[in-house]
Amino acid sequence: MNYWLVKSEPNEFSWDRLVKEKRSMWDGIRNYAARNNLRAMKEGDLVFFYHSNIGKEIVGIAKVVKEAYQDPATGGENWSVVDLSPVKPLNKNVPLNILKSDKSLSEMKIVKQSRLSVSPVTQEEWLRVLELGETNE
């Protein structure tokens, strides 16, 4: 079991939409580092869902329901997508400034490299964010 964080502008694709759709294709990744992380995802892995630009906070937990496959929007084999389903919202959203100010989260990828849209989360970080989000997994 691995943990991840994905980032989306709510204008483009919001947590609410994922909840509504129940299962969505996570597409549009056009960055090799993010893609490599995407391809490392395993079915059942858990994923924090972060809203960039608007909100700038982690709002919920999703899970990988289908491992990486060819992005149907592109030819060739450069780009991949996964399918995600919502698990539950956080009881309390965890904003970026809290992530930044929390000592045990100072090494989080999202904090150190804010542009990476798919990044790994360690188990320690996962548990700490759940604690900050007043949520039990």
Place this chain on the structure above:
DNA sequence: GCCAACGTTGGC
């Protein structure tokens, strides 16, 4: 709207 950080492109 600005700008820092990062990725990508293309000339050499």
Place this chain on the structure above:
DNA sequence: GCCAACGTTGGC
């Protein structure tokens, strides 16, 4: 293969 120029992202 290097690196300058350019484009994009996202926090502020």
